[in-house]
Amino acid sequence: MTPPIDRSALMSTYRDPSVTFVSGSGAVLVDDAGREYLDFLSGLAVTSLGHAHPAVTSALCTQAGQLLHVSNLFGNEIGPEVAAVLDQLIGDGTRVGGQVFFANSGAEANECAIKLARKWAGRGRGAVVATWDGFHGRTLATLAATGQPEKQVGFDPLPEGFSHVPYGDLAAMDEACDPERVGAVLIEPIQGEAGVIVPSSDYLAGLRQLCTDRGILLIVDEVQTGLGRTGRWFGFHHAGIEPDIVTMAKALGNGVPVGACWARPEVAAAFSPGDHGSTFGGQPLAMAAARATLRTMIEIDAPAQARRAGERLTSRLAALPRVVAVRGPGLLVAAVLDGSYAGEAVARMLEAGLVANAPRTDTVRFAPPLVVTDAQIDEAVAIVGRVLDGFEPAPGTGGSG
Ligand SMILES: Cc1ncc(COP(=O)(O)O)c(C=O)c1O
CATH class of the missing domain: 3.90.1150.10 (Aspartate Aminotransferase, domain 1)
Structure with a gap:
């Protein structure tokens, strides 16, 4: 066995692991x-x-020997292709015509979704309703959206405009969704970090209807559930609904950090050049990993x-x-x-x-x-x-x- 690793230069955000x-x-x-x-x-x-996985390893090695990064001021050949594949998978095989912003993690994908929803909804309608026990990330806005108060302790002031209702409770959501104030509902199709909590089969359809009736966006956080894990391409496919915004990350690069925020075209149109950005988001190495991952996932069903x-x-x-x-x-x-x-x-x-x-x-x-x-x-x-x-x-x- 190799000698124990000295971890004293690392911040203590995780407990010391027992295995390396x-x-x-x-x-x-x-x-x-x-x-x-x-x-x-x-x-x-x-x-x-x-x-x-050999397909991902080979794509990474090839790309690393060719071009790692050029910034988003210039194009790269792979990002548009990956975005189109994601649009097709969100449509369960049929292109929806939506658009994608590439980020580097699940929290960043959700940050993009929240900003996009606020831009779309306009001033005064920036409130987002999420659910208790839900998890959306550790950045300040996604922590505010996360319905686990114990994770928020010590980080005041959190960004404003987030409230929570019990997961699976349509009546509570109905009460919280005042269309004068609320621009979006943010929901996991299955609450993963809370312990794989599966809502009743009509919950997402009920949320979709509620949001449509009130002109509120439905953001589905598929960071954990997306890309085949639940037995469908996305968790919301089990409910047969069409979300307005979908976020994903984890499985997209098979281990290479990459996140994505997809939105239907009329929602994505709320962003103009300069509204959002990322130095690394969508860079060639991450896109090469995502392309190889998605191609292989499709190939093996x-x-x-x-x-x-x-x-x-x-x-x-x-x-x-x-x-x-x-x-x-x-x-x-x-x-x-x-x-x-x-x-x-x-x-x-x-x-x-x-x-x-x-x-x-x-x-x-x-x-x-x-x-x-x-x-x-x-x-x-x-x-x-x-x-x-x-x-x-x-x-x-x-x-x-
Ligand atoms: C549903 C959900 N959303 C967002 C996140 C945050 O993703 P990341 O850790 O990549 O920022 C997670 C991570 O577990 C998650 O499960």
């Missing part, structure tokens, strides 16, 4: 001692094609893979005696345990060679690469089962021990 990974391939990670792990988190739903593998993962997890419920479509899956020991459970899973995380004290989240094999799913679930069986049964459950 040095390489990966597909759904397998390797640590600095040469030990292999099954990656059922994908860097939080990022590496959907698995680690070191990534949503179908997520559906098929998701059914296997979900049904096997649901059969474990210590799992009381399983949530989430495709490969965004949460297993609810029979007690509040998820944090310790994921630590023991890591020791046993499986990477997952615990978004709630009783919930373990799994987001493996969409290319995960059946054998890897079975091996992962076997590890989960062994680890959970090692905990004392919750009182009164008569658990399997």
Whole structure:
């Protein structure tokens, strides 16, 4: 094993990690001692094609040897193509005619969405209604949109104009959406960071109708759910709705930082040159990664893979005696345990060679690469089962021990 890494020059925004990974391939990670792990988190739903996918690696190497950066004052050949593919995927195979701004992260994609909505809505209608427990990023505006007050403590003053209502509650949204003040609703189609909370099937359709009736924009944050992970290209496709703005990031570059904010044409038209920008957004290296990622996802029918593998993962997890419920479509899956020991459970899973995380004290989240094999799913679930069986049964459950 290599000597421990001195992290003292890093800010303490994350707890000290217990493992350092040095390489990966597909759904397998390797640590600095040469030990292999099954990656059922994908860097939080990022590496959907698995680690070191040859198409992405080759596109990056070629592009790095050709041109990394020229600024957005000049064109590059790849960005327009990636934007057109995204427009087609948002239309579920048919071009919508929308337009894209490229950013470098999910929070930046949401910043763009918020600015665009405010510009579109005009003065006095800049308020944005989001949901409790929702997560939209850590920049000041996206933190204000994030419905988790504990994450906001210490960062006053936050930007104004954000309010929250309970997720899944259409009546509360109806009450909050005063069209004189509110320009946009910002919503995750499934709340990922909150623990894979899936709303009722008519919730998004109800929001769409409400927003249309009041002339309010519907912004769908697909940063975690987008690009095949839930078994459709986008989470909102399950609801059959047409959003006004869609944001995405995580899976778009298969690990290379890239975010995107798409808007339907009449909304995108609110931006003029000079209204928004980014030094790095849309630069050739990120675009090369995104193009290779999207081409490969289309080639392998990534949503179908997520559906098929998701059914296997979900049904096997649901059969474990210590799992009381399983949530989430495709490969965004949460297993609810029979007690509040998820944090310790994921630590023991890591020791046993499986990477997952615990978004709630009783919930373990799994987001493996969409290319995960059946054998890897079975091996992962076997590890989960062994680890959970090692905990004392919750009182009164008569658990399997
Ligand atoms: C739904 C959602 N929106 C936004 C973000 C923020 O993305 P980033 O960390 O790339 O800024 C996340 C990250 O987890 C997310 O899950």
